[in-house]
């Protein structure tokens with residue numbers, strides 16, 4: 001079993017002895033999560049295990065990154081199940097703090113990255129990235145890892161963390177991990193547990209729309225407007241898709257593009273029933 005630690009002081013002491021007690025410097029890999037672990041999280045852990053001597057995974061459903069009326073209360077939580085998965089994957093330490101431990105008082109500090117935290121997710125979830133920035137900054141300061149692992153599934157979050165690390169000089173290497181999908185293309189997400197069988201079937205339109213967009217691009221279409229319209233058209237045919245928040249094509253730094261090229265991203269956020277899903281696709285040069 002991984003060692004379960006719930007308080008910051010104990011974690012700091014444990015990490016201090018790991019760093020100091022051996023003659024060789026031990027590298028620390030860190031995987032921040034909100035728990036209810038799935039195959040996507042497992043890939044982050046596996047990479048950390050390969051690249052580091054010690055792997056720490058945090059489980060914390062951060063209230064600050066949920067807006068009013070969002071799914072904070074119903075977000076799935078199961079620590080026993082998560083610990084079992086962490087044991088299977090060989091995680092050394094699980095850090096699972098309570099709210100009082102993370103936020104003895106509500107933080108007043110605000111981190112914004114204009115042009116990055118106010119578009120896409122930031123436009124539809126005001127305050128979301130402020131919550132993410134604060135919790136990740138705190139976790140980085142508590143764990144002080146050598147490397148931290150983030151999924152491309154949350155592409156905008158990954159770009160924010162990379163920017164944060166550069167701007168604030170965190171001595172941490174950010175390691176991106178490609179999105180892990182089920183065999184039919186649905187990206188693994190803890191929120192998939194909300195979906196009924198019928199909703200899940202409709203949710204597949206996201207991945208199918210990526211294949212459609214890639215096909216158009218592979219055929220020589222580089223007009224972002226044309227590709228976006230084809231994607232929106234296709235998704236709109238699915239009756240359980242209640243609302244599309246956005247379908248956007250951006251370059252890899254999330255800037256607007258006039259012509260689509262390899263490496264650009266198609267980003268989608270939509271509602272299937274009462275469940276909000278996000279996903280993104282990297283345009284590739286090779287034909288499908």
Ligand code: AMP
Pocket residue numbers: 032033034035039040041043044149150151152153154177178179180181187188189190
């Ligand atoms: P979460 O628990 O949803 O906050 O996710 C924790 C980390 O796992 C984040 O860096 C996510 O981007 C990453 N992640 C979530 N789902 C996937 C997936 N399907 N493939 C790869 N990484 C993922």
